[in-house]
Every structure is written in C-alpha cells, then in structure tokens.
Amino acid sequence: MAKVAVQHACTECGYAAARWFGRCPGCGAFGTLVEEIPPPAHGAARETRPILRLVDVTAEEAERISTGVPELDRVLGGGIVPASLVLVGGEPGVGKSTLLLTALAAVSRGGRRALLVQTLFSSELGSAPGSVAQVREAAGRLLRVAKETGVATVLVGHVTKDGAVAGPRVLEHLVDCVLQFEGDRYHAHRVLRAVKNRFGSTNELGVFEMTGQGLTGVPDPSEVFGRTVGGEPGAAVACALEGTRPLLLEIQALVTPTDLAMPRRVATGVDPKRLAMIVAVLSRHARVALGTADVFVNVAGGVRIDEPGADLAVALAIASAARGAPVRERTAAFGEIGLTGRLRPAAQSERRLEECGKLGLDGVVAPAGTPARGKLRVEQAETLKQAIGAGLDAARGEDS
Template sequence: MAKALVQHVCSECGTATPRWLGKCPGCGAFGTLVEEIKSAPGGSSTARPGTPVPLGEVRASEAERMLTGVAELDRVLGGGLVPGSLVLVAGEPGVGKSTLLLSVLGAMSKSRRALLVTGEESVAQVSLRAARLGGAYAVGILAETELEAVCATLGSERPDVCVVDSVQTLYSPDVGSAPGSVAQVREAAARLMRVAKETGVATILVGHVTKDGAVAGPRVLEHLVDCVLQFEGDRYHEHRILRATKNRFGSTNELGIFEMTAGGLVGVPDPSELFGSTHPGEVGAAVACVLEGTRPLLLEVQALVAPTDLAMPRRVATGVDPRRLAMIVAVLGRHAGIALGGSDVFVNVAGGVRIEEPGADLAVALAVASAARGVPVRAGSATFGEIGLTGRLRPAAQAERRLDECRKLGIDTVLAPEGTSGRERPHVTAVETLRAAVKAGLGAHPARTDEPVLAATA
C-alpha cells in the first residue's frame, strides 16, 4: 500500500510545502497554508511510449458551434459554445451567474439536451427560479456534489451542454481535503476536462471569486479550462458586464452587457444609446467613442474638479486607470495651460463600464478641462484619440468603426486626432495637439455661475 504523505498547500496560489509556514513562499499571503494528504506513487509504471505524429499530417476540421440563445454570451464566446469545451464563469455572489446560465440552458433545451448539476441549491429552489424566468422545464437537473457520480452521469447521459454550479462544491473521496480546497478544485477541474473532451459535452463551470475579485482556487484552474469569463457588476445596480479573460476559440476583447430585469438577465444590444447620452450644457461631461474588441461603444465620461487644502491633491478614477488619469492631468497642466495642482480631480465612467484602451484619453481630458473651466463640451459631439506626453494626439485604431457608431447615434461632430479620415456626417474636426482640442471642444460658451471656475495659466 502506498504511504500517505502530508503536505501543506496554499489556498490562494496552490504552492505546496512539506511543512506549515505562516507566510506562503509563492504569493506572500499569510495564514493560507492548509494540510492535505497525498498518496505517494508506488509500483512500477506500465505506460508505453507514444508515437509522435507530424503536425502537417493532422486532419482537423473546425467544430460547429452551438448557439446559446443569448446573443451577448455568444458574442463573448466568439460565436457560441464549442462541443467538448470547458468554460469557467466567475463572478461575485449575487451578480447573476446562476440566473444567466439557467436562461442559457432553458434556451438550448428547446433543440438540444441540457443538464444542470447543482451543488449549492436544492432541486426545488432551481425549479422556482426556472418558473420565475419563464420556464426551463426541459432542462435535466441533478443535485450532486460527489465528483465520481457527476462524471459517471455525464458519461451515461451525454448531454450536449452541462452546467456545474459550482466547481467549489464538488469533492472526490480520493482526495484527503475538504470540498473547495485547492486539491479538490484542481482534481474536479482536471476530471471534468477529461470527461468533456472524451464525450464531447460542452461543460460550463461556475466559479467563486476572492475578495480581490480573482477566481477562487488554484491558478491551474484557469490554465486547465478553455475559456474564462468574468461576470462583473454591482448587485445593487441593474447592469452587468461579461468579459472573456481567456478564450482558446475566440477573441478576449469582446464585451457583453446585460440588464437585470424581473424576468432575468436580458442582453443590451445597443449599449451606446444607454451609456453615451449626456445633457446639453452639463459641465464636466464628455462622450467617448471607445472600442471593446470589435464593438464600438459611446460612453459618458464625467469629471469633477474641486479645490483642495491637501498637500497632495487626489486623483480618483472609477472605470479609468488611475495612473493614466494622473498622466492626463499632468499633460493638461503642462501643454494645455490648465493648472490642476491645487485641485482634486475625480473621473467616472457612466454605467460602471471599465475603459482600458488609450483611445478614451481625449474624452477624459475634455471632461476634466470642462469641469476645471466651468464650460460645457460642445453639444452633440463625441471624441476619441490617444494623448502623448508631448501634448500631441495620436490616431486611434479602427476610426471608421467609431465614426459609424457615432453616425448611428446621431452625433453631429467628432473631435479626433489629425490623420483621421473625414466624412460628411458626422463632421470630423481634426486637431493635432491637446491645446487645440480643448479650444475646439469647449468653444467659447459662457461659464455657469453655479460652477467653480479655476483660473487657467497662459
């Protein structure tokens, strides 16, 4: 009989040590090492050597994707589910992971076999939710947490799609640790991946997240699966954002936006109309045309500039990289003549969307300049462009897509860097420097008396 070995594994990163330590040597976290029992390998190996095959002789055909019935999810996945793939959907508690996936199973069950393995809720609870969402009565449901039973069910039933809610509740008796531990999650993911590839079942795993927003469990979990989807949003707000942080079958730049309604999560096909509207004459608001993957979005960028008595003024950004905001504020002061050294600067992207591309720099700068001078941005205008440290503007990628989105939403004028191709509608105002962009974007509107106006340096 193989001798059992005791090792201590970090619950955050999966690092294993032979003895307990207060601080994990892998990730530096404190108090995260837990004891696990591991069987030592015994006996001689009987494995036979394999025969390599030249890559040029491999005949592979692209598998036909299965549409989920939710257009926003299909967009993020790259066109639908691939048979035999393993997808991980992670998000905070209450964000709507189970609701979204139950809607997906309900839509797919009309033409395919769908199975739901639940380890967190009873069958009656899932049935009540299905009735609230409009019915998913053709979906098969299995309340089971033992890994061997789940794998055996997948092998015998062979559904087209299966959702496991959640992977942290599965356990294997062969692993000497509690459910949800690093070893159990690693074993469950490896076994389910093997079963999915052998049977061709498209499997979706629901995963928990830590307090920092990262996927709970070992890092190997994200390496094993084919696709990692991050479900973001505040449970107290109605909009949710679905992103792909890893996708072996498509792009990781796509974005899906959902709205929580009484009938469940509903995709938002035109988010620009929802997030890109501003009120005419409002100080500190600018419309940015950003690109998320292949989808152009119009987003409202809001800014507030307030005098401060602090020695180090604050630069607070929500939805924008704080380091990029600090750079934009510095360039505004140095090259556009807008002194912000004695003021706090707050920037927010409406709708809870996070902007990561540099094409939104010019909109952030215009919003901050509008708030600092008390002058609104020109009505009916949008902007895009990257700001350099020298004060010059750099063209943004895929300008034609952005201009088409602006035209669809009725934007009259687009402020863009020099070199952007012009068109009749919307009219493109090309500028070369940030100083010229601020002059063209703000114009000569009178300042509102109820807004504080900061003096601008020459």
C-alpha cells in the same frame, strides 16, 4: 509502510509547499495554507498515443453550439465549442447562475441534453470540498471527461477581494475559456468579458440588464451608457472600442481644490496610471491648472475601459470640470494622448464614426487625419490643447 506525504496549499493562490508557512510565499496572504493529503497514485497504465509532428496534425473547425443568449455567444466567439471547458467567474450575487440557467434552458429547448451539477468532490482526497486540492482534482477530471466525450462543460467560480477568480491559479490554465462577469449587484447592468479564450477573441464585450424576468441582453449599449445632459461641465462622451463593438460611454470628471500636499487622483472604470498620465499632460501641455486640485473620474454605468482611444474624452471631461465650461452638445471624442501633448489616431476610426452617426450625434473631436463620414462634423486636432479649444463651449463657461 511508507509515510504518507503531506503538503500545505494556499486557499487563495494554490501555492503548495512541504511545510506550513504563516504567510503564503506566493500571494502574501496570512493564515491561508492548509494541510492536504494528495490522492493515491493509480497503478493502471494509460494508453499511449503516437507522437505527431505539427505538420501532420489535422486542424478541424468545430461547429459551435449556440447558447441561445446572443451576448454570451458574442463573448465566446460565436457560441460554445464542443469538448471545451469554460470557467465563469464573478462576485456573489452578480448573476452567474441566472446567466447560465438562462443559457441551459435555451439549449434544452433546442433539443440538446443539458446536465446541472451543484457540487463535485473526490472522496479519495482527505481535504474538504471546495479546498484547493479538491478544486484542482475535480477540474482535472472534468477536463478529461469533456475532451474524451466531446461534452461542453461550464464551471462557475467566485472571485477574490482583488477581483481574480478564486481558487488555484492552475485552474485558469486548465480551462479553455475564462469569462469574467462584472457589475454591481445594486445596479441593473452587468458586463461579461473574456479574460482567456482559446477559440476566439478576448476583446469582445457582452452587456446585460437584470430585470424581473432575469438577465436580458442589451443589443445597443451605447444608447444606455452614452446619454449625457447638455450644458453640464465635467461630462464628455467617449467612443471606445471593445473588440469589434464600438461603445459610446459617458465620462464624468470632478475637479476640486485641495489643501493636501499630494492631490488625489481617483479613477473608477479607468486605469489609475493612465489617469495620472493624462492629468500630467493636461497640466504641462494644455495649461490646465491641476497641481492644487483633486481629480475624480468615473465611467457612467459601471463599465471599465482600458483602451487608449478613450484618452481624449477623459481629458476633455477633466478640462471641462476644471474650467467650468461644458463640452459642446451632441459631440463625442476619441484619440490617444502622447506624453508630448500630441494626439495619435485611434484604431478603426470609421467604425467609431459610424456608431456616433447612428446615435444622432452632430460632431466628433478626433486626431488629425481622421476621415469625415456622412453628415458628421469631425473637428480634427493635432495637439491636446487644440482639441480642448475645439471641444469645449467656452461661451458657456463659468471662467470665461
């Protein structure tokens, strides 16, 4: 009788090895490798299909299925595609089940059949339900069923302490779409992003609000996240672009003296490396003294922004906090900052200006060459130093 092959798989990243390790070579976690027995091989031969050249493949545009949740449809690219496999990840309690139950109810009311399954596992595997082998096997079987029957399937998963979808990495490669549901369970607003999407853009963003009746979409998030109180130093409004949706976001900054040899640069909602670069450019080219100060930056509402078009608003908020001078009231900012201190134009500036005008702002600080739109006043600047001079209300500053 042949000896049964045994492998050890990491419960964090899915790394598999023939022997046990105390520390996973894949992700570096300790004590995460568990013993697993692979499923027996099936002797039934599969039906072979002819090999086709790419020019002979006929591409058909599938009709998407509306989930009944406009914000979810936006992130998916217009609705869920038949025969697709979608993975939704998020922290426990963020609202994954609430979102999908709302979508299932809307789909059912539309006359389509929907099935909710709590847990799947294979009795052919020796490992417990939820293990790496079980997750991989169940996802593979669901993928085959979805493709063969044309049934759209949605999987739900948790995230690790690093924010990645829990389970083997191969799971993200198997599915067609990976959605990340972000937000603090103690705050009302949630953000849905597409990390991977074979049928649409990964730059779209959906915003939800958790209410007593469940999750409701926020059709105009700029009205929620772009509110500021006039005359407050350290607050600026950024006009960021998430996919096709312009967003007005409040950027908050705090600059405090420090006795530490290495001043802190703490970012919430902003890339820490991007923040370090902006602080360096402010110190070198805009003459904002930050070498002996801690800098804290936060994006209000728990939203995360990664696009470089928000650089100028972050710099204005930091300069405002450092000099004690508020940003001019009813004024937003957008633009990319270069290492030389020059401003680079942001993509789709017309859409950003349109969003600013729609919410009743009076002015925008933007890179030189940005076209004016309507009654909106555009303060053009070639360098970061000029932008700070145009954006700050020096007459109301503490240091003026």
